[in-house]
Amino acid sequence: MTAPPLIEVDGLRIDLDDGSRRTAAVEGVSFRIDRGETFGLVGESGCGKSISALALIGLLRRPLSIGAGAIRFDGREIQGLPAAEQRALRGNRIAMIFQEPMTALNPVSPIGRQIAEMFVLHQGKSWREADRLAVEALASVRVPAPERRVKDYPHQLSGGMRQRVMIAIALACGPDLLIADEPTTALDVTVQAEIIELMRNLCAERGTAILMISHDLGLVANVCRRVAVMYAGRIVEERGSDALFRASAHPYTKGLVDSLPRLGTRAALGRSKLKEIAGVVPAIADFPAGCRFNPRCMQATEICRSTAPETTRLGDGGLVRCHHHA
Amino acid sequence: MHDAAHGSADDVILRVEDLAVHYPIGGGLRGGGRRLLRAVDGVDLELKRGECLGLVGESGCGKSTVALSILGLQTPTRGRIVLDGQVVTGGQSLDRMALARIVQIVFQDPYASLNPRQSVRRTLEAPLRLHGMTAKSEIDGRIEAMLSHVGLRPEQAGRYPHEFSGGQRQRIGIARALILNPRIVICDEPVSALDVSIRAQIINLLLELKETLGLSYIMISHDLGVVEHMSDRVAVMYLGRIVESGDWREIFERPAHPYTQTLISAIPDPLRRAPLATTRGEPPSPLNPPDGCAFNPRCRHAEAVCRRAPAPSLDVRPDGHAVRCWRADEIAGQTVAEPSAAFNGSS
Ligand SMILES: Nc1ncnc2c1ncn2[C@@H]1O[C@H](COP(=O)(O)OP(=O)(O)O)[C@@H](O)[C@H]1O
Ligand SMILES: Nc1ncnc2c1ncn2[C@@H]1O[C@H](COP(=O)(O)OP(=O)(O)O)[C@@H](O)[C@H]1O
Ligand code: SF4
Ligand SMILES: [Mg+2]
Ligand SMILES: [Mg+2]
Numbered sequence: 001m002t003a004p005p006l007i008e009v010d011g012l013r014i015d016l017d018d019g020s021r022r023t024a025a026v027e028g029v030s031f032r033i034d035r036g037e038t039f040g041l042v043g044e045s046g047c048g049k050s051i052s053a054l055a056l057i058g059l060l061r062r063p064l065s066i067g068a069g070a071i072r073f074d075g076r077e078i079q080g081l082p083a084a085e086q087r088a089l090r091g092n093r094i095a096m097i098f099q100e101p102m103t104a105l106n107p108v109s110p111i112g113r114q115i116a117e118m119f120v121l122h123q124g125k126s127w128r129e130a131d132r133l134a135v136e137a138l139a140s141v142r143v144p145a146p147e148r149r150v151k152d153y154p155h156q157l158s159g160g161m162r163q164r165v166m167i168a169i170a171l172a173c174g175p176d177l178l179i180a181d182e183p184t185t186a187l188d189v190t191v192q193a194e195i196i197e198l199m200r201n202l203c204a205e206r207g208t209a210i211l212m213i214s215h216d217l218g219l220v221a222n223v224c225r226r227v228a229v230m231y232a233g234r235i236v237e238e239r240g241s242d243a244l245f246r247a248s249a250h251p252y253t254k255g256l257v258d259s260l261p262r263l264g265t266r267a268a269l270g271r272s273k274l275k276e277i278a279g280v281v282p283a284i285a286d287f288p289a290g291c292r293f294n295p296r297c298m299q300a301t302e303i304c305r306s307t308a309p310e311t312t313r314l315g316d317g318g319l320v321r322c323h324h325h326a
Numbered sequence: 327m328h329d330a331a332h333g334s335a336d337d338v339i340l341r342v343e344d345l346a347v348h349y350p351i352g353g354g355l356r357g358g359g360r361r362l363l364r365a366v367d368g369v370d371l372e373l374k375r376g377e378c379l380g381l382v383g384e385s386g387c388g389k390s391t392v393a394l395s396i397l398g399l400q401t402p403t404r405g406r407i408v409l410d411g412q413v414v415t416g417g418q419s420l421d422r423m424a425l426a427r428i429v430q431i432v433f434q435d436p437y438a439s440l441n442p443r444q445s446v447r448r449t450l451e452a453p454l455r456l457h458g459m460t461a462k463s464e465i466d467g468r469i470e471a472m473l474s475h476v477g478l479r480p481e482q483a484g485r486y487p488h489e490f491s492g493g494q495r496q497r498i499g500i501a502r503a504l505i506l507n508p509r510i511v512i513c514d515e516p517v518s519a520l521d522v523s524i525r526a527q528i529i530n531l532l533l534e535l536k537e538t539l540g541l542s543y544i545m546i547s548h549d550l551g552v553v554e555h556m557s558d559r560v561a562v563m564y565l566g567r568i569v570e571s572g573d574w575r576e577i578f579e580r581p582a583h584p585y586t587q588t589l590i591s592a593i594p595d596p597l598r599r600a601p602l603a604t605t606r607g608e609p610p611s612p613l614n615p616p617d618g619c620a621f622n623p624r625c626r627h628a629e630a631v632c633r634r635a636p637a638p639s640l641d642v643r644p645d646g647h648a649v650r651c652w653r654a655d656e657i658a659g660q661t662v663a664e665p666s667a668a669f670n671g672s673s
Contacts, residue, residue: 044521158608188384189548193592193602215522218594222602245596259526261555263593267579271555273533274526280491281521296523 004075005032006176006209007056007094012069014051014060014233016284024067025284026052026233030311035176036207038200040224040241042214044281047230049213053179056211057094058086074176091122095170099182101162105154111165112138112150118172137168141198160191164198171202178203181213196223217256221245229253232282232292239318249320252277252293291323299324339542340373340396340429340510345405347391351613363613365391367566368405370640371544373510378536378543380557380574382550382589384609387563389546393512396544398425410509423457430503434515436495440487446473446498447483450505457506468505475538476501477531493524497531504535512544517552529555550593554578562586565620566612568640572647582649584625584657619652627657 014026026048033039041049054060056071058078071078078089090096098104106114115137116130125133131150138146141164154162163183170178180199184192200223203210212223220227221241228238229250237250248254258275279296282288288295294304301324309323347366352359366388373379381389394400396407398414407415409428414420420428433439440449450469459465470480476497487495496516503511513532517525533556536543547553553560554574561571562585570583581587588605605624610616616623622632631652632638642648651657 044523160608188608189592190384190588190603190605191608193594193604194606196594197601197603216594217522217596221596222594222599256522257596259523260596261526261529261549261551262595262597263551263554263578263590264595265551266554267575274530274555276526276530277523280493280524 003035004072006035006037006074007211008032008070008072009052009056010070010072012052012055012071013067014048014055015065015067017063017065019063022067023284023287024233025064026055028311029069029230029233029235031228031235031238033177033209033211036204036209037226038203038210038212038224040212040214040220040227041230042217042220042227043230044215046281046283048233049230050181052230053096053181053211053213056179057090057096059090088122091118092173093175094177094179095173095175096179096181097163097166097170097183099185101159101166102154104166105162107154110151110153111157115150115165115169115172118169122173133172134168137172138165140171140202141165141168143168159187160195163187163195167195167199167202171206171208174206175208177209177211179211179213182215183212184219185214185216192219199223217245217260229256232287233284234292234321235319236293236322237318237320239314240316243316243318247326249314249318249325250293250322251297251299251324254326255296291321293322337374338372339375339410340371340544341406341408342369342371342392342396343406343408345369345371345392345395345407346403347388347395347400348403361613364566364615365612366395366402367612369563369566369568371561371568371571373542373544374558375542376536376540377558378545378556380553380560381544381546381563382548382553382560383563384589385548386609386612388566388612389563390514392563393431393514393544393546396510396512397429397431398422426453426508427457427506428508429510429512430506430508431512431514432496432499432503432516435519436492436499437487437519439499440495440502442487445484445486446478446501449498449502450483453502453506472501472505475504475535477527491524492520493527496520496524496528500528500531500535504539504541507539508541510542510544512546514546515548516545518547518549525552532556550578550590562589565609565615567620567650568648569621569650570648572645576645576647580647582647582654582657583621583651584627585621588624619650621651627653629653 010030012029013024015022016025029052043049051064055066112134115134119125119130119133120127134150135146138149143149143164184195212220214220224241227241227244228235231252237253245257248257255277259277261274277296290306291304291309294300303323309321311319311321313319345366346368349363349365351361351363369392383389391400395402402415406413412420414425447469451465454465469483473480478497517528545553545556557574560574560577561568564585570586581590591604592602594602607624618634619632619638622628638650638652640648640650
């Protein structure tokens, strides 16, 4: 028997309850991530990436809740687990970093203390031992002069340094999965470049799987082996990352890739008008019937307006949700 | 230093000469300790009529301060700004009103920069009235024409900002910038806050308006793909100074300054995996700039000459490509990131 995937999401639906009405913000979301694998979730703001991640680690709060589906970690269903076990799972085996580290860090506690706490709480180390490990952890994320820096408070650090501290905290207990939700969106591209390389090198060394969430196609392509594209609460395409961007099967993916002013294009091909995707991303209350991309899709026909497409498996093992996929 | 050789005087619609903006910082109750933050420290720029000049650099390098100075919203510590032949800095400066008819700005976040309690009509009408337009028919006609220019429908004029999507709000921001018929528009990160699928719409619109209305742009963006697509010339800023400038093709195909090379290779491309980081660390504080070349603590090519005063000067080549680097001649043309280079990390 083959080992179960590290994490498996099966038919996830997330309901948004506004008091009078319950609507599905996310629907039919399924994917799996193997040990040590890098998996990307890409899509525009509001398509449901962050709430899917929160659902994965049991942190959805009202008005959002899991309406259907199963989430299995290491073969074990984790939704029904008691709160204490879920917490332990979050500290030890699944870690998460966010766009704005300031909201996740405690402003009145030195950063060394916050890293050390992970070792005390989750690995039962003494504070003395934990303090030593905290210095090592800071050094591993290449914070200069870590022995001195452990005494700094979050506000004394730059955005890039804070994100390094977050990575140190996240990886402290050697988790199996790191969820990184727009981890570099607030940073300059130069600092982003360093953080991304740090993250993928550390995870590769330690065999930590990555679920990378971003609106930036280029970033996801550079970090992840497999990528799922979300649109309006559904995964519309999931492929190996090369195939996804070079030979997109879904009109939305293709539209996104084609709309980018990619560096080097003008020098190679001259300047032409960028390809536009007409219209706007719909709000949850306005999700159209049928395929949710149909009002913006050049290929849409009658069936797209009436019937939501099922997921089709492609020759290369990828998945696509489109009646007229390439 | 401002290359007089390039472009005859009337070609140039905007000239920034040795612009400096220094902010006094601290000082507090104990006295002393008052220091100068050199946000902009000797910038020369030239914008030709009908041209798009890209201005790039990491956050904090002084791009917006340059923009605010040109708009007359920030008093320079030193230097001159000449707009359409008129000096706008110092004693003989144009008044705010006259300036507003020549140069306008489009901001990054259209939501934060629009008054939520003002309908689109009010937003567009206010500057017209302020500038002496009173006839209702004239105002209505102008607003209607402007809305159609930016791709909105006339009947949307009565609506409020929250009733629009992000992309439409940026269209309103563009309409507001253009309503007084300015000659120059400064776009400060105009698509950074927008959905990826909407960016192409706004970029196309900006380029189209530039042609139909004969505008000149200063395009500030950290997205070098956008800058390459839109710009005729590009200026790269680091710690308050221009470190490289030139024709867009020169900058992107033969970047000569190590900092420009770093910026270009840091952009992740969906169709190409490559190492992204070619430099270490973050920009130094403008309160405490390093000796010698400001980029030396992060530069892969730094040698002894780079680490001591004086700083390299901006060396203008015959083709107009200007570079501020001691070693530019030795390192120019080196490939920045090998497209096929080993890709460590992901499985
Ligand atoms: N606490 C909340 N209450 C109501 N709606 C929410 C809440 N959190 C998220 N949403 C909605 O759920 C949808 C998906 O949000 P999110 O997962 O944050 O998107 P993204 O893909 O940008 O991460 C959005 O329409 C958002 O407005
Ligand atoms: N009003 C101000 N007072 C003091 N410092 C300022 C002020 N405005 C900007 N700065 C500083 O000046 C530098 C340049 O800022 P800015 O022009 O906004 O950069 P950019 O637009 O390139 O991000 C930064 O170090 C910033 O902190
Ligand atoms: S002058 Fe020296 S430190 Fe500065 S960019 Fe050139 S090589 Fe690097
Ligand atoms: Mg999000
Ligand atoms: Mg700025």
